[in-house]
Amino acid sequence: MKQLRNGARSWIGSVGQLGRRPALRWILPAQLVSALGDGMSMVAVAWLAVQIAPDGQAGVWTGLAVAAYALPAPVGAALLAPLMRRLRAAQLVAADASVRAVTLGTVAVLAVTGLLEPAVFVALLAVSSLLHAWGSAGVYTLVAELLPEDDQVTGNALLSTFAQSAFVAGPALAGGLTALTGPGWVIGVDAASFAVLAAAAWALAARQTATATTAADSPDAPASSGWRAILDRPRLLGLLAVTCVFFFLYGPVEVALPVHVAHGLHGSPGLLGLYWTAFGIGATLGSLGAVLLRHLPPWQVVVAVIVGWGAALLPLGLTDAVVPGLVGFAAGGLIYGPFTAISTALFQRGTPPQVLSRVLAARSALTTPATGLGTLLGGPVVTAIGGRNTLLISALLTIALGLSVAAALRFGRRGAGTAAAPAPARTVSQGGPLVAVGAQQS
DSSP: HHHHHHHHHHHHHHHHHTTTTTHHHHHHHHHHHHHHHHHHHHHHHHHHHHHOOTTHHHHHHHHHHHHHHHHHHHHHHHHHHHHHTTTHHHHHHHHHHHHHHHHHHHHHHHTTTTTOOOOHHHHHHHTTTTTTHHHHHHEEEEHHHHHHHHHHHHHHHHHHHHHHHHHHHHHHHHHHHHHHHHHHHHHHHHHHHHHHHHHHHHHHHHHTTTOOOSGGGGGTTTTOHHHHHHHHHHHHHHHHHHHHHHHHHHHHHHHHHHHHIIIOOOHHHHHHHHHHHHHHHHHHHHHGGGGGTTEEEEEHHHHHHHHHHHHHHHHHHHHHHHHHHHHHHHHHHHHTTTTTHHHHHHHHSOOGGHHHHHHHHHHHHHHHHHHHHHHHHHHHHHHHOOOOHHHHHHHHHHHHHHHHHHHHHHHHHHHHHHTTTTHHHHHHTTTTTOOOOTTTOO
């Protein structure tokens, strides 16, 4: 109990440090508003696609709309790099939020007036997500620029908590508002939430323009790409590879769980919603708890999260009983919660400031489609072996991934100890205990 109280005091103190940063007092509340709006659009986008699709084509256009709201981000990260890497972190956030506010606002107006066509809807959603990898990179770059290393995990944890809490509250709010006003108005609320974030970010960017203090703010900073920076740093390359495989193995869960609930458990949509609510609550608490883990070796936390998530899926894969599955899924959310904050901190600590936003955008460009590819593979796998068996395979392969990374870290620790005795102190000070998959200090 004493350790829990000390941990709570530490968490409150760390959050208080963030509140004393004027720039973060502007951005963090606006980020929470936009995350809530985005959570509402999870329901509204799909529902609007169903409403405006031609007869017999609802499934096709719903799939296109959902994909268009997420998948173009990697394209924007690659194609727009020459333009976006000239912007500072606050400007990246502002540009992404502005594009989303304008395009989603256009969707809302056309939907409410009855003029929205399916093809136009999908095109506008695709444009709205083009800068999202850069916007996400920008906000995490701001955390790295404005906070000392010890407080960066706290900032990351708050951002991931916003996303997870929006995942819980947003769909519930959207359901009620959609029933009252229609999905077009809900998307309009999402557009307004991004307008709030854009205003806050542009204001911050204007204040920072005359007082640039980091290499990232310098117009003469080297124009090396995020991809090159990652390739030159084996630690980051290893972490990126592990993250992509982890997300890929998660992808089939999004297909297998609904099928398992509908056919294996003969449950209702309400039961499926209960599973995701349990996960979201656990993930929200886990994101907040990342602050308590910030002094642990980050790679050990990464390994524990991967193995723990796989273990949490086992009740769903081994039994048709509802309660163990719900408990496991909630525990899985709790275990997964710290992953984004801790893994992002490894990138923040291991990347030079002048290329951090590009590195984080490149990371998003790979990790975002990794889940999508896993989901696509999950369709035929579920058809072939069923939902529960797919969940079990995902669980076992995820555990195997975590154990493989742990073995690689152990091997790398031995190699570092025998090959270069003076290196460990420098390695730890630069943001991570050891490299992944046998990589060495860059």
